Amino acid sequence: MFIVTPAGVIATDPISERRPAKPYIDAIQAVTKAPIKYVIYSHSHFDHIAGGKPFKDLGATFVAHKNAKARIAALKPDDVVIPDQVVDAKRNITLGGTTLELNYVGKNHSDNTLVMGLPKEKIIFTVDWIPIQGIQFRDMADTYVPDIEEGLKKVIAMDWETLIPGHPGPGGKQTGTKDNAREQLAYLQELSAAVKSAVNESKSYADAQKDIKLPKYEAWPNYNAFLPMNIERYYDFWNRGI
Numbered sequence: 001m002f003i004v005t006p007a008g009v010i011a012t013d014p015i016s017e018r019r020p021a022k023p024y025i026d027a028i029q030a031v032t033k034a035p036i037k038y039v040i041y042s043h044s045h046f047d048h049i050a051g052g053k054p055f056k057d058l059g060a061t062f063v064a065h066k067n068a069k070a071r072i073a074a075l076k077p078d079d080v081v082i083p084d085q086v087v088d089a090k091r092n093i094t095l096g097g098t099t100l101e102l103n104y105v106g107k108n109h110s111d112n113t114l115v116m117g118l119p120k121e122k123i124i125f126t127v128d129w130i131p132i133q134g135i136q137f138r139d140m141a142d143t144y145v146p147d148i149e150e151g152l153k154k155v156i157a158m159d160w161e162t163l164i165p166g167h168p169g170p171g172g173k174q175t176g177t178k179d180n181a182r183e184q185l186a187y188l189q190e191l192s193a194a195v196k197s198a199v200n201e202s203k204s205y206a207d208a209q210k211d212i213k214l215p216k217y218e219a220w221p222n223y224n225a226f227l228p229m230n231i232e233r234y235y236d237f238w239n240r241g242i
């Protein structure tokens with residue numbers, strides 16, 4: 001997502017890991033010649049935030065959650081610009097008459113994910129953890145269980161109508177609704193309850209993965225590939241508290 005105002009542009013994730021940032025910058029400059037004033041990181045994962053240097057060279061100020069800056073500073077990944085400014089619980093950025101709210105709702109798909117909100121437009125942009133009709137990615141690496149469910153409840157309680165989730169859903173759909181967030185919460189709650197039962201019945205990882213079916217979600221992309229890995233993530237939570 002990028003936001004165009006008369007005073008300049010607020011860009012988000014450079015999404016230029018091992019590929020050029022130029023197509024993104026060209027897309028912005030096709031809309032406006034106003035300067036790119038900010039780049040806001042959605043969270044610290046390199047597949048979203050690498051490749052920001054051309055934005056830095058154009059004078060953009062980089063902003064991220066404070067835990068994201070700490071993570072980036074510790075890992076020193078190649079090709080990730082270290083944030084200039086940080087957000088803790090909340091911060092508003094106002095540029096050219098538009099306000100972008102940066103909210104932190106706790107740990108979910110990372111410990112540093114921002115929920116960016118445009119209150120006037122009732123749009124939110126939050127990446128990777130509220131897919132549109134999607135199973136969670138692979139083994140839910142870096143995801144905090146059950147905190148992600150609490151975070152979803154907080155996002156559902158916020159005032160918005162359109163979700164930009166950072167990855168398209170089935171059929172290439174780029175935006176979602178509050179019903180998509182509710183569906184994702186229901187998926188995680190049903191998955192969690194099913195895995196809890198399997199652990200209580202002393203089933204092995206393999207048997208839990210073989211026996212648990214969530215037919216309501218079997219039409220979602222990657223159901224067959226990722227459900228067993230999602231089950232393993234919740235198995236560790238219920239079996240070991242991790």
Ligand SMILES: [Zn+2]
Pocket residue numbers: 043045109127128
């Ligand atoms: Zn991610």
